[in-house]
Amino acid sequence: MRILLGIDKLMPGHGIPNLVAGMANFLKQRGHDVAVMCGLNRFRIEVPIISCAYSRFIYASSLLDAYRKVRHFDPDIFHSHFYPMDIVGAMVSGKIKYVMHYHGVSYMSLWLTPKRVLSNLRERAGEFVGARRTTKIIAISKFLKMEAIRNFNVEEKKVKVVYNGVDLTRFNPAVHGEDIRDKFRIKEDDRLLLCVGAIAKQKGQHLLIRCLKTITNVAPSIKLILVGGAGMEDYRFAATLKREVYSSGLRRNVFFAGFVPDEALPQYYAACDLYISCSGWEGFGLPFVEAMATGKPIIGFYRTAMSELIIDQFNGFTVQYPDIHSMAHKILEVLRDVDKLREIGKKGRRLAEKKFDLLQNMKEIEVLYKQLM
Numbered sequence: 001m002r003i004l005l006g007i008d009k010l011m012p013g014h015g016i017p018n019l020v021a022g023m024a025n026f027l028k029q030r031g032h033d034v035a036v037m038c039g040l041n042r043f044r045i046e047v048p049i050i051s052c053a054y055s056r057f058i059y060a061s062s063l064l065d066a067y068r069k070v071r072h073f074d075p076d077i078f079h080s081h082f083y084p085m086d087i088v089g090a091m092v093s094g095k096i097k098y099v100m101h102y103h104g105v106s107y108m109s110l111w112l113t114p115k116r117v118l119s120n121l122r123e124r125a126g127e128f129v130g131a132r133r134t135t136k137i138i139a140i141s142k143f144l145k146m147e148a149i150r151n152f153n154v155e156e157k158k159v160k161v162v163y164n165g166v167d168l169t170r171f172n173p174a175v176h177g178e179d180i181r182d183k184f185r186i187k188e189d190d191r192l193l194l195c196v197g198a199i200a201k202q203k204g205q206h207l208l209i210r211c212l213k214t215i216t217n218v219a220p221s222i223k224l225i226l227v228g229g230a231g232m233e234d235y236r237f238a239a240t241l242k243r244e245v246y247s248s249g250l251r252r253n254v255f256f257a258g259f260v261p262d263e264a265l266p267q268y269y270a271a272c273d274l275y276i277s278c279s280g281w282e283g284f285g286l287p288f289v290e291a292m293a294t295g296k297p298i299i300g301f302y303r304t305a306m307s308e309l310i311i312d313q314f315n316g317f318t319v320q321y322p323d324i325h326s327m328a329h330k331i332l333e334v335l336r337d338v339d340k341l342r343e344i345g346k347k348g349r350r351l352a353e354k355k356f357d358l359l360q361n362m363k364e365i366e367v368l369y370k371q372l373m
Contacts, residue, residue: 001369002033004050004075006085008061009040013229013259014198015286016081016103019164021045023079026362037069037085059119060084067091077369083123086130093133097372100134102127102159104144104283128152135372138162138365140284141305162365164284165358166293170266173295173349177271184225184255186271191222191335194272194296196265196287197279199230199238199256204278206241207324211278213248214328222253222335224276227268229259269294273341274334280321282306288316289356292348297341299330315348 005024010017020036024047027034034047039054039061052069053062066088070078079099080089089098105123131137131152137159139145145159186192193212197203205226215222230238245254260268269275275291277300288298288309298316300306310316317334319327334341 001077001373002073002075003027003035003077003079003369004070004073005034005036005079005081006066006070006088007036007038007081008084010036010038010043010045010049011040012042012262015164015284016105017043018262019101020081022167022358023362023365026359027366030366032366035073035075037066037073039066063087063091070096076373080130080134083126086126090129090133093135097369098130098134099136099138099368099372100127100130102131102137102139102144102148104140104147134158136160136368138368140164141308143305143308144283160368162361162368163356164286164289165356165361166286166290166352167358168293168353170263171269171290171293171352172266173270173345175266175270175294177267177269180225180267180271184223184257186223187221189221191219191274192272193222193224193274193276193331194227194268194291195224195276195278196227196260196268196290197277198228198234199226199241200234201237202279202281203228204280204322206237206244207278207322207327208276209241209244209248209250209254211324211328211331212250212253214325215331216250216253218332219335220253222331223255224253225255225257225268225272227257227260227265265290266294269296272296274299274331275316276300276327276331277306278322278324278327279306280304285309289352292316293352293356295345295349297334297344297348299327299334301327311351313344315344315351 005020007020021043024036024045028047035050037050041049050069053065063084070092077097078089080086081101139148139159139161145161148159212224269291275296275298282305284305291298301321302318303321310318312318317330
């Protein structure tokens with residue numbers, strides 16, 4: 001098959017570009033004629049990159065140029081990943097089979113900041129147009145499937161759930177994390193929490209810091225590493241977060257690792273005793289699955305797609321949002337039982353092998369393509 005994947009920006013350090021890059025490489029290895037079309041590219045992948053014009057004024061690829069590039073490539077299938085490629089897909093649908101991947105990005109951030117209101121309204125409109133014209137919508141969670149049906153007024157049979165997956169050979173319990181613990185001077189008897197994600201208010205790091213303040217009043221040896229950078233729109237939030245760490249007396253307990261290359265992430269998961277997130281909204285939650293694949297217990301709020309990933313007392317622990325006091329109590333409780341943590345981590349690995357194997361989930365998408373032809 002001749003397949004074109006469309007994405008606005010192919011930049012490392014973000015979930016959607018990582019997914020697209022992995023999908024492109026997988027499809028090529030399966031013998032398909034595949035390319036990626038984007039406005040900006042900072043990735044090195046094994047397939048051809050088709051560049052379309054990009055406007056730094058509106059921070060988006062040119063719809064008209066992208067449309068021309070798709071028609072020139074003439075794929076059997078055009079697979080869009082977010083705005084503006086959803087609209088491009090709607091424009092070319094007909095002769096070309098159009099598949100829309102629904103990541104739920106605009107739904108998550110629609111009213112978060114005044115500066116983003118207009119662009120998010122634009123992106124939401126693009127998703128709606130794409131959803132109405134697409135042959136099939138791939139939702140990355142059951143939660144987003146129901147949101148797609150409700151928000152786009154489409155039939156249930158039009159939406160297929162395919163979870164994001166992880167490379168189980170890279171993220172596995174055999175990875176060692178001693179170098180990371182040494183880097184941040186984490187002692188052998190210290191308990192280490194890890195949170196991975198962009199530094200942004202919707203990711204809830206401010207709640208996590210408040211939670212840790214309660215925890216360290218009882219157990220001062222518990223440490224936290226925050227992995228992830230802050231975008232321009234979240235610069236002030238990141239600065240406020242660091243000030244809160246210092247004012248709360250947590251500068252010896254909280255470490256800001258910043259952006260970490262994808263190839264180094266497995267070591268960070270291996271270094272921790274418990275993966276934690278205070279995010280209030282996730283369309284999927286890939287770091288939870290990466291932690292599970294590395295054999296680590298996970299803890300988060302029981303809402304949105306996180307309720308699909310965390311099975312309480314099986315592969316991790318859930319708390320009602322936004323009860324950080326219960327979160328703190330649960331963390332202190334579970335860190336005392338090392339054997340239970342180890343057993344829960346093993347169950348999480350088995351669950352990752354069963355439901356979140358990247359290769360198996362990519363094969364589901366390949367089967368979907370074949371069914372559409």
